Amino acid sequence: MEFEDDSNKDWLEAELEDTLDEDFELELSDPMLSMEIRKIYNKQHPNMLDRKVYFRNLLRLQAELIKLQDWVQQTGQKVLIIMEGRDSAGKGGVIKRITQRLNPRVARVVALPAPSRREQSQWYFQRYVPHLPAGGEIVLFDRSWYNRAGVERVMGFANEDQVETFFQDVPEFERMLVRSGTIVLKYWFSITDEEQQLRFLMRIHDPMKQWKLSPMDLESRIRWEQYTKAKEEMFARTNIPEAPWYIVEGNDKKRERLNCIEHLLSQIPYAEVESEKVQLPERVYNEEYERQVLPDELYVPKVY
Template sequence: MDDKTRNRKQQTWVEAEFEDSMDEELELELDDERLYGAHLGEDLSKIKDLRHSSEIDRRVYFRELIRLQAELVKAQDWVQHTGYKMVVIFEGRDAAGKGGVIKRITQRLNPRVARVVALPAPSDREKSQWYFQRYVPHLPAAGEMVLFDRSWYNRSGVERVMGFADEDQVQQFFHDVPEFERMLVRSGIKLIKYWFSITDHEQQLRFLMRIHDPIKQWKLSPMDLQSRIRWEAYTKAKEETFERTNIPEAPWYIVEGNDKKRARLNCIHHLLQQIPYGEVPHEHVELPDRKFNPDYERKVLPDNLYVPEVY
């Protein structure tokens, strides 16, 4: 095979790999749209009435997402190369889109560099500890990015609204959290806090989708249903959280989340602006030739070891 033919085949392979990468994102988008055409009985009219259409053309969205994800890879390389330490907090109402943007941020990144932390409810032992103690082990070492899918702000949000924390505990949290976050910043951690904001009607739509979608029903918990009932209580809790924890060292940034596509792009674009990353020098990589042993004969394995080719 001559060099020209080899290069053409390699280019075709690269293009095919890129299409596979695009398909992965397309699958996620189609999953979002999957139930809009389904017959959901009485609730279908509610969903059609409430549905929020994205203002961004799908092709533009894909192009911008891939471009921003390429920048995230550059930022990741710089973080690893320089020993930078980052914590990004994602908060907001249930179904506000936090998980979707976290998925797009980490989609192309090295999980050894960019870690997602989503802690379950605290155990009895953890409840007896210093409140921040269970979060501390997950903080980044040099060259790491940690994304908290909900964080210590559970105390001023769900724990307060649902009565899992009494008023003394909440006030102690508000007293402690600014200094805790200043300590993190003084230790060299870049702390970024996002709040995803959606309207009452948009949350209603997303909950209806989860109720009727067997693939997404696991996302709907009894706590989520309570959050619908206590919408105003969550609003008051959010407002006091902003008022008392929006410090210069770690300000809050609000992401308008009704349009999922715009929210993802805007959040990733803003996140990149918070990282002072630059190009990292890389050594040129040459793929070595494979060594061939003329005496080696590959064994034929029994058919029952192979996964059936159903597709």
């Protein structure tokens, strides 16, 4: 079907504008901030990446992610991406931009809640195993088994014997995943002490983000140094050649997103998959069919 008249062209342009509106809406990260907080934030970030440069590169990288998705589907590859980092470090924003244009049946996000009493009695890795990727899938873990090396250890939810067992087991567990044909990528999103403090203040003053600030987050501010020590030992004991850690600097959210996606794409040997040209079939019309008039109460009120 060709767009032969101006009305069809106008419709297509309107659809594209609507898509861009969704992108801009996603980028409005501090819509309810007071002017004072906004001034402080801008002062602390004088060299933020230009918005045009950011969007141009984000769209380019998302187009490549679609090629990666097609390759994963065709080859039956299994891709596991582990996202870890301090609270408010921006991993959620990166995950959103990675999955934004992908098929949710191919690329899915796993964010498990606190373990139940039954899960606490299981082998530690057991509750994560059912969520691992099958052939043709990309799975992103928004936090993972590394909870044991971080929050569980620092907050006292796991004792030192459990932590030591974890450190002995996790390298071999990840080697087993790699030997099974799974591509394993592990990212740590890093921000400074001052940046986390500023982001927590922003959440306190932003009604749209207050839900993100849990009592555990507030406690993490108190235990910053304990988390730092735990992170350092985690790197030292789990940074293996088969599944190394990659640190993403996150003080500038836009650079953080672009750098992570660019690196992710560079670590997977995907190739563009040839596909058949899609053609829209002609609609079948039945002259005898008469569309029924539905009652008004079935329709959502037109408030806007």
